[in-house]
Amino acid sequence: xxxxxxxxxxxxxxxxxxxxVSTKLTNKYILDSQEIEIIWTVLPAIILILIALPxxxxxxxxxxxxxxxxxxxxxxxxxxxxxEYTDYEDLGFDAYMIPTxxxxxxxxxxxxxxxxxxxxxxxxxxxxxxxxxxxxSWAVPAxxxxxxxxxxxxxxxxxxxxxxxxxY
Amino acid sequence: MAEDxxxxxxxxxxxPFDARFPNQNQTKNCWSNYMDFHRCQKALDAKGVDNAPCxxxxxxxxxxxxxxxxxxxxxxxxxxxxxxxx
Numbered sequence: 274x275x276x277x278x279x280x281x282x283x284x285x286x287x288x289x290x291x292x293x294v295s296t297k298l299t300n301k302y303i304l305d306s307q308e309i310e311i312i313w314t315v316l317p318a319i320i321l322i323l324i325a326l327p328x329x330x331x332x333x334x335x336x337x338x339x340x341x342x343x344x345x346x347x348x349x350x351x352x353x354x355x356x357e358y359t360d361y362e363d364l365g366f367d368a369y370m371i372p373t374x375x376x377x378x379x380x381x382x383x384x385x386x387x388x389x390x391x392x393x394x395x396x397x398x399x400x401x402x403x404x405x406x407x408x409x410s411w412a413v414p415a416x417x418x419x420x421x422x423x424x425x426x427x428x429x430x431x432x433x434x435x436x437x438x439x440x441y
Numbered sequence: 442m443a444e445d446x447x448x449x450x451x452x453x454x455x456x457p458f459d460a461r462f463p464n465q466n467q468t469k470n471c472w473s474n475y476m477d478f479h480r481c482q483k484a485l486d487a488k489g490v491d492n493a494p495c496x497x498x499x500x501x502x503x504x505x506x507x508x509x510x511x512x513x514x515x516x517x518x519x520x521x522x523x524x525x526x527x
Contacts, residue, residue: 337463344455344504360455360504399455401467403507420465427467427505 341399341431345390349402349409349422356390384441394437402428415440446494453497456504467505472525474502475514479527 346357350367357365371385392398402411404422412419420430434440462470478498485492502511517523 333464336465337458339458342454346507348507348509357508359508360453360500363503363508365508401505401507405509425468427471427507429465429467 336429340397342396343393344399344401345392346401346403346427347390347411347422349404349406349411351406354386354390354409354411355405356388381441389439392434394434397431397433399429399431402430413440443493446497450496450500453500456501471502471506471510474498475506475511476525476527478502479518483527 343358344360346359348355348357353367353369355365355367357363359365366388368386368388368390370383371380371387373382376382376385400411400418400420402420402422403426404424406424408424409422410419411422416432416434418430418432420428422428456470456474459470461473475498478495481495481498482492485495514523518527
């Protein structure tokens with residue numbers, strides 16, 4: 274049914290376009306300097322396409338991850354993250370946010386966790402983000418990462434922490 | 442060949458870049474290696490050959506797949522409700 278309607282409408286539109294284009298009548302009030310109008314419409318379109326194609330290619334190339342040293346899985350739950358380091362043995366732990374009333378002076382509200390995800394410095398790390406129940410999102414703005422955690426899907430992101438420290 | 446496999450396994454750090462799955466969605470990568478390990482194991486066991494070469498797939502799927510997924514799939518294989526063909 275839907276396809277029939279699509280065909281119907283596209284046939285109608287095509288007919289109207291052809292009828293508009295192939296008429297012998299000329300509306301002289303809307304016709305003026307056709308040539309330059311065409312040039313300065315088509316030329317920018319071409320330039321934009323020439324910019325877009327390499328740009329899209331680079332976008333996908335950026336995604337290709339070369340030789341991480343470590344893979345960490347971040348799995349989102351309601352309402353904590355669990356981290357798994359399983360390259361060598363099955364290591365996993367949960368990280369809950371420290372509630373505001375339990376904070377020690379000097380700690381950041383809503384940002385601190387009881388167990389932090391620990392990573393080696395200056396090493397390419399691959400993080401695979403997923404979720405256990407609903408959609409979550411794993412982000413560390415200081416490292417420039419954000420990745421959606423979708424149940425049943427494994428999203429890959431990679432980074433290198435070039436300096437030691439705590440990143441939020 | 443077995444020595445190369447041993448050497449490769451000893452140098453194993455993490456799952457290397459797989460050109461079959463270059464993009465963000467690595468779900469198939471995890472699934473594929475899990476299937477490959479179990480099929481390899483089944484095939485080599487049927488032949489009565491040592492299944493050490495399958496160990497690579499096991500390391501990769503252990504690196505990539507969340508432990509809960511592996512657990513679930515192992516349970517399903519035990520029960521006979523596993524959705525893949527091994």
